[in-house]
Amino acid sequence: MGASIPKAVVIGTSAGGVTALSKILSRLPKDFRLPVMVVIHVPPDKPSIMSSLFREKCGAPVKEIEDKEEIVDGTVYFAAPDYHMLVEPSKRLSLSMDERVFHSRPSIDVLFESASHCFGDSLIGVILTGANEDGANGLNAVERVGGVAIVQTPQEAEHQEMPRAAIEKCKSARVMTLEEIANYLVEVSVRQ
Numbered sequence: 001m002g003a004s005i006p007k008a009v010v011i012g013t014s015a016g017g018v019t020a021l022s023k024i025l026s027r028l029p030k031d032f033r034l035p036v037m038v039v040i041h042v043p044p045d046k047p048s049i050m051s052s053l054f055r056e057k058c059g060a061p062v063k064e065i066e067d068k069e070e071i072v073d074g075t076v077y078f079a080a081p082d083y084h085m086l087v088e089p090s091k092r093l094s095l096s097m098d099e100r101v102f103h104s105r106p107s108i109d110v111l112f113e114s115a116s117h118c119f120g121d122s123l124i125g126v127i128l129t130g131a132n133e134d135g136a137n138g139l140n141a142v143e144r145v146g147g148v149a150i151v152q153t154p155q156e157a158e159h160q161e162m163p164r165a166a167i168e169k170c171k172s173a174r175v176m177t178l179e180e181i182a183n184y185l186v187e188v189s190v191r192q
Contacts, residue, residue, distance in 0.1 A: 006148065006188050007122035008071070008087075009034050010115045012108030012138065014041040014130030016158025018050075020178055021128070022057055025076060027182035030059040033189045034124075036076045037065075037085060037093070037115065039106045041130070044082035051078045067095040079106035086114040102134040112138025121146030124188070126181060128152045130162030136169040149173040150181055 013020055017040040028036070042048045051064040054076065062076040071077075071091045079085035084096040084106050101107035112125050112135065125142035127135045129152060143149040149170045154160040156177050167173055176184065 004120075004122045005191070006034060006124050008115060008119045009036045009124045009126065009185060010112050010138075010142070011036060011038045011126040011128065012112065012130075012135040012162075013039075013128035014104075014108075014132060014134065014159070014162060016129035017041070018053070019129075019158065020152065021054065023178040024126075024128075024182045024185070025054050025060075025062075026057040027186060028058055028060045028076070028189075029186065031189075032060045032074050032186070034185075035071045035073055036060070037071075037079075037087070037111060038076065039079045039085060039108045039111050041104050041106070041134070042081050044105065046081065048078065048081045054078070065093045065095070067093075069093045079111065082106075084110040086110060087118045088114070089118055091118065102132045104132070104134050108135035109138035109141075113141045116141040116145045116147060119147070123147035124150065124185070126150045126152075127162055127166040128178075129157035129159045131159040132161060133165040135162055136165040139166045139173065140169045143170045143172055150184070151175050152181065153177050
């Protein structure tokens with residue numbers, strides 16, 4: 001565990017991510033205490049159904065972020081299509097149209113790197129299934145500031161490229177099944 005009490009969770013996923021996220025987010029109870037910020041690669045040219053889909057599956061409140069929105073504990077935030085999601089030092093979420101990273105906007109790396117600057121060693125970063133390397137550098141940023149780096153077990157992932165790239169880049173990453181990740185997050189929240 002990081003040197004301090006966890007204060008936030010960032011999760012990144014791509015191909016196969018809806019199924020993986022379902023197994024984690026559906027386990028979060030109504031009284032889950034940490035904010036959870038999620039980037040899943042979605043088509044840039046149409047509205048995302050992620051927040052409405054997960055609102056029905058998750059005990060915690062779920063929403064798509066709005067620019068300059070204050071981060072509220074216990075809320076699950078999804079990045080908007082075709083915008084990077086960043087965490088500002090003021091603990092607000094912002095939207096950016098900066099260049100794509102690994103052909104993706106929103107980018108997992110952008111979220112993780114900005115969140116690591118803001119939350120430092122009180123951040124938990126989680127990389128799930130996906131078919132590219134987005135997230136590996138971001139999880140490395142979480143690791144470098146002393147946060148907790150978690151990666152889905154590649155053998156369990158629908159697409160192994162993203163977890164494998166993250167494991168390669170983050171030597172202290174904890175490799176866990178989806179069930180173990182969900183259990184860990186619930187356990188950490190209870191300790192708050």
